[in-house]
Amino acid sequence: MKPWSTGWRLALRFGLAVVIAVMFLFPIYWLAAISLKSPEEIFAYPPVWLPEKPNFSSYITLFRDGDAWAVWNSLVTAGISTVLAMIFGTLAAYAIVRYRTGGDHLAIWIISQRMIPPICVAFPIFLLYVLLGLIDTYTGLIALYTAFNLPYVIWMMRGYIQDIPVDLEQSAMVDGLSRLAVIRKVVLPMVKGGFFATAVFTFIFAWNDFLFALILTRSEVVTYPVQVTGYFGSQSTFWSKIGAMSMLGVLPMMIVVGTMQRFIVRGMSMGAVKG
Amino acid sequence: MADLTLENVEKHYGDVQAVRGVSLHVESGNFVVLVGPSGCGKSTLLRAIAGLEGVSSGTIRIGDRDVTNLAPRQRDIAMVFQSYALYPYLSVYENIAFGLRARKVAAAEVDERVHWAADMLSIGSFLDRHPRELSGGQRQRVAIGRAIVREASLYLFDEPLSNLDAKLRDGMREELKRLHSEIGRTFVYVTHDQIEAMTLADRIVLLNNGVIEQDGPPLDLFERPNNRFVAGFLGSPPMNMLDVAVQGDDRSIRLADGQHLRADNASLPAHDGACVWGIRPEHVTLSNGDEPSVEGVVDVVQPTGSRLFASVTVSGQHLTAELDAHADIRVGRPITLSVAIDRTVFFDLGGRRLNQG
Ligand SMILES: Nc1ncnc2c1ncn2[C@@H]1O[C@H](COP(=O)(O)OP(=O)(O)OP(=O)(O)O)[C@@H](O)[C@H]1O
Ligand SMILES: [Mg+2]
Numbered sequence: 001m002k003p004w005s006t007g008w009r010l011a012l013r014f015g016l017a018v019v020i021a022v023m024f025l026f027p028i029y030w031l032a033a034i035s036l037k038s039p040e041e042i043f044a045y046p047p048v049w050l051p052e053k054p055n056f057s058s059y060i061t062l063f064r065d066g067d068a069w070a071v072w073n074s075l076v077t078a079g080i081s082t083v084l085a086m087i088f089g090t091l092a093a094y095a096i097v098r099y100r101t102g103g104d105h106l107a108i109w110i111i112s113q114r115m116i117p118p119i120c121v122a123f124p125i126f127l128l129y130v131l132l133g134l135i136d137t138y139t140g141l142i143a144l145y146t147a148f149n150l151p152y153v154i155w156m157m158r159g160y161i162q163d164i165p166v167d168l169e170q171s172a173m174v175d176g177l178s179r180l181a182v183i184r185k186v187v188l189p190m191v192k193g194g195f196f197a198t199a200v201f202t203f204i205f206a207w208n209d210f211l212f213a214l215i216l217t218r219s220e221v222v223t224y225p226v227q228v229t230g231y232f233g234s235q236s237t238f239w240s241k242i243g244a245m246s247m248l249g250v251l252p253m254m255i256v257v258g259t260m261q262r263f264i265v266r267g268m269s270m271g272a273v274k275g
Numbered sequence: 276m277a278d279l280t281l282e283n284v285e286k287h288y289g290d291v292q293a294v295r296g297v298s299l300h301v302e303s304g305n306f307v308v309l310v311g312p313s314g315c316g317k318s319t320l321l322r323a324i325a326g327l328e329g330v331s332s333g334t335i336r337i338g339d340r341d342v343t344n345l346a347p348r349q350r351d352i353a354m355v356f357q358s359y360a361l362y363p364y365l366s367v368y369e370n371i372a373f374g375l376r377a378r379k380v381a382a383a384e385v386d387e388r389v390h391w392a393a394d395m396l397s398i399g400s401f402l403d404r405h406p407r408e409l410s411g412g413q414r415q416r417v418a419i420g421r422a423i424v425r426e427a428s429l430y431l432f433d434e435p436l437s438n439l440d441a442k443l444r445d446g447m448r449e450e451l452k453r454l455h456s457e458i459g460r461t462f463v464y465v466t467h468d469q470i471e472a473m474t475l476a477d478r479i480v481l482l483n484n485g486v487i488e489q490d491g492p493p494l495d496l497f498e499r500p501n502n503r504f505v506a507g508f509l510g511s512p513p514m515n516m517l518d519v520a521v522q523g524d525d526r527s528i529r530l531a532d533g534q535h536l537r538a539d540n541a542s543l544p545a546h547d548g549a550c551v552w553g554i555r556p557e558h559v560t561l562s563n564g565d566e567p568s569v570e571g572v573v574d575v576v577q578p579t580g581s582r583l584f585a586s587v588t589v590s591g592q593h594l595t596a597e598l599d600a601h602a603d604i605r606v607g608r609p610i611t612l613s614v615a616i617d618r619t620v621f622f623d624l625g626g627r628r629l630n631q632g
Contacts, residue, residue, distance in 0.1 A: 170327050171360035175374035175425070176348040185377075189364045 028250060035059070035243030042239050058244035067241075070227035071248045076138060077223060078206035081145035086199050088146070089153025090161075094183060096154070097161045098169075107158055114151040118211050126215050136218040144216070145206040152205070153198055160194035161187060196263035200256060207253065224249040276460050277338030277351075277428035278303040279324065284333035286319050286485075293319040295485040297333075301478070306455050306462045310472035311482035312508070317465045320482070321433050324463065326350050337428050348377075353422035354431040357438070359414050361406040361421075368402040371420045378425075392424040395454060412443045419451075423458060432464040436471065448474055469509050473497065481505055498618075503626035506553050512584060515559075515594045517552045521621065528552065528567075528616075530590035536567040541616035544629035551622040556584065558615040559596035561604075566613035569594075573606050587612065 034042055036054040062068045095101040102109075125144065126135075134140030164187060172186045173179075188195065213223040228245045231238040257264065279301040286294040294316045301307045309317040322328040324335060326347035335343045342350045353374065361370050371392055375385045393399040396416040406414055415435065422430055435451075436444045452475055455462050466472055472479050473493045480490040481504075489501040493509075500506035506514045520529045521543055528536040528543070544550065562568040571589035578584075583598045587610055596612055604610055621629045 165358060165360070167356045167358045167360040168362060170325075170347070171354065171356055171421075172373070172377070173327070173347045174325055174350075174352060174354045175421075176377035178346075178348065181377070186362065189362070192364075 031243045031246045031250070033243075034239055035247050037240065037243075039240065055240075058240040059248075062241065062244055062248070067227055067245065068248060070222050070224045070245075071252070073138075073221045074207055074224040074249070075252060077141040077145060077221065078203050080138075081142045081149065081206050082199055082203040084142070084146045085149040085153045085202050086195070089150050089198075090157045090188075090195070091183075092150070093154045093157035093161055094187065096158055098166075107155065110151045111155040112151075114148075114155070118148070122211060122215055125212070129216055135216055136220045138221055140216055141213065141221060141223070144212055145209065148209075149202045149205055153202055156194065156198040157191065160191040164190045193263045193266035196260050197266070200260045200264055203256060204253070276303050279429055279461065279463065280334075280336040281320075281324070282334040282336075284320070284323060284335065285331045286316070286323055286328065287331050292485050294323065294330075297482075297485075297487055299480060299487065299490065301461060301463060303461055304459050306452075306464065306475060306477045307480060308472040308476035308478070309463065309465045309480045309482060310467065310469060310508075311488075313467055315482040316485040317467070317482050318433055319485075321431055321463065321465045324429070325352055325354050325431055351428045352431055353425045353427040353429075355418050355422045355433065355435045357434040359406075359418035359438075361414060361417055363406055365405070366402065367398065367404055367406070367409070367417050370406065370417055371402075371424050374421060374425045388424050389420075392420040395423065395457070396420050396450070412439055412447070415439060415443075415447065419454070423454065423460075428461065430460055430462045432462065434466055435464075437466070437468070444471075451475060469511065473509065479509075481508060483508075499628070500553075500620065501628055503551065503553070503622045503628075506620060506622070506628075510555055512556050512595045512597075515554045515556065516622075517554065517589065517592050517594065518549065519552045520549050521546055523547050530569065531592075532590040534569055534590055536569065536614070536616070538567055538616050541567070542631040543616075544621045544631050546621070546623070546629050549624060550629060551624070551626075553620040553622060554594070554614055555618070556595045556597035558618045559594070559598075559612050560615075561598060561602055562611040562613040567616060568611050568613040570609060570611050573604050573608055573610050576604060576606055585610070 033049070033051060035058055036056070037048065037051040038053075038055045041048040041051055092101075096107050129135050129140055132140075134143070168190065169182050169186055172182045177185060208225065209223070210225045210229070213226045217223065217226065224245070228242060228249060231242045231245065279299075281297055281299040284294055284297045285292075297320060309320060311317050319328060323330050326342065326345060326349075330343065333343070334341060337350060337352070362373065365373065368389055371389045372385050375388060380388070389402070390399065393402055396419060398413065398416050398420060401409065401413065406417065409417065415438070419435065422432075436447050439447060448471060451464075455475075464471075464475060472481075476493050478491060479493050479496050481488045481496060483504055489496055489505045496505055497509050500509070503516065507516070518531060521527075522529065523543065523545055524547075526538050526541075526543060528538060530536075569589050571587040571594060573585055573587055574593075575586040576583065577586075578600060581600060583600050583602055583604075585596045585598055585602070585604055587594045587596055589612075594612075598604070621631065623629055
């Protein structure tokens with residue numbers, strides 16, 4: 001290889017990375033720009049790249065009318081259901097791996113639950129929720145998201161826990177830890193990367209849910225995806241509101257993914273190595 | 276510190292009888308080695324003592340407590356695993372401190388004891404490192420440190436040296452023995468290596484197929500094995516086993532090809548007829564003419580520097596002799612070897628040792 005070729009290769013890679021980054025970041029930039037544009041700028045042609053004077057009126061409207069609550073509702077339902085799914089899922093996965101609960105096939109059966117198209121169960125769940133009075137409640141959505149994420153959490157955590165040498169746990173038990181303490185002091189530190197990666201995905205699944213949020217909420221716990229789609233009217237579309245609401249919805253995701261990036265990458269590659 | 280008593284301990288996995296009816300008493304402060312071929316049930320037995328494996332029947336007592344149904348953490352034991360079982364996310368210091376912290380020992384005492392253990396094992400200089408930054412030998416020391424740092428009634432070791440290379444193993448054997456005499460606790464140690472068993476043990480428990488073949492001080496087992504299995508397991512190269520016939524009346528040993536040793540002054544078994552003659556390689560020497568001797572042909576010569584091992588065909592059977600490093604022998608030549616009959620043993624055809632008188 002000629003000496004200058006490494007330089008070129010580096011430049012090429014860098015260039016490619018920039019192109020890809022721009023491709024992925026552009027929509028977010030565009031949303032941010034729309035949310036700050038004046039109505040004329042939104043429809044201007046040629047397009048306005050940067051609003052002349054940032055216009056915060058859409059944000060003010062969202063907070064004044066209470067539309068921004070939808071983001072809070074999403075945070076609560078996705079956040080709490082993620083915490084619950086991670087706790088129960090990890091304990092269930094531990095039981096499946098170490099106590100062989102359900103033999104060899106339980107884990108497969110559990111993950112198969114995940115393969116049901118949600119629309120198939122939407123109607124029965126709606127009827128059930130009407131019966132139980134869970135329509136338009138936090139409890140209802142949190143329970144549903146927890147249930148829907150559990151198979152995924154169990155499946156992922158099962159894989160990570162299987163990779164822990166059992167000697168590590170047994171050594172800790174001889175040293176004086178109870179089973180629960182072993183899970184806290186040995187299992188969790190060992191699976192930390194996978195645990196957080198799984199939690200992030202679980203959170204995203206709940207955050208992105210549209211179908212159930214649409215049919216199971218009315219006004220009190222409307223979530224962000226439902227709220228934002230409400231702005232696409234049949235007569236008129238409220239672009240600046242869409243932009244502003246999207247920014248409010250994307251921000252928590254960016255914070256979560258940004259802080260957990262290290263774990264997500266490691267967690268996913270752990271899965272890859274294991275096959 | 277405490278003694279350990281096993282009464283009729285049995286363990287089966289489905290149809291596999293891993294341990295059958297083992298009874299054993301280990302005195303407080305002893306270094307006991309459980310040894311035997313692969314799959315004989317030594318790990319199973321050790322793990323049953325630790326409580327990591329339940330027993331199918333029988334009782335386990337540590338000191339005066341019946342621990343048979345207690346969880347590992349209630350048994351007051353420390354254990355070194357073959358895989359070392361170090362926590363990769365903790366520093367060496369925290370690895371060693373783990374058991375103390377689990378038992379809520381005060382911070383100052385934790386620090387004192389970790390440094391004491393680190394000094395004992397000369398690992399003080401890498402307490403801040405993580406296990407992945409250590410060599411195999413260093414990890415092994417940390418694993419031992421994790422166990423001895425605790426004040427337990429009983430210390431269990433499952434093949435702690437088997438992942439080390441031969442040189443390191445020799446060094447660690449010596450250190451373990453020194454460690455045991457310095458801290459004076461009860462050690463139960465599992466290995467499949469007979470040299471480790473011989474060198475380390477106050478007492479050897481030799482297992483085979485889940486039963487104790489013999490137990491006692493190492494030299495007892497070595498010199499007075501109960502049976503062929505024990506005799507063949509201990510010693511390297513192993514004891515030679517020759518098919519012979521003993522004639523009590525005329526005090527002689529007869530080989531299949533008609534060779535005939537007179538043993539006028541030596542002790543022979545009170546037995547007439549076919550038996551197996553067990554001769555350790557070190558009890559065979561080049562004949563100087565006036566002792567009972569056998570004749571054979573040299574097959575292979577293996578000098579080790581300090582000694583020389585010669586494989587000799589005697590009466591169609593194989594005999595290994597441990598000779599002087601400079602012994603003048605050649606492959607293919609006939610050779611005359613004298614045997615220290617008093618130091619040899621005889622077995623009946625079922626493999627049990629015959630009394631010599
Ligand atoms: N969990 C298990 N399930 C079924 N059989 C087992 C189990 N553990 C051990 N065994 C069987 O029990 C017997 C004794 O096993 P054990 O591990 O105690 O042998 P060992 O003496 O430690 O051998 P090694 O020197 O190879 O470690 C073996 O036949 C083994 O196959
Ligand atoms: Mg073993």
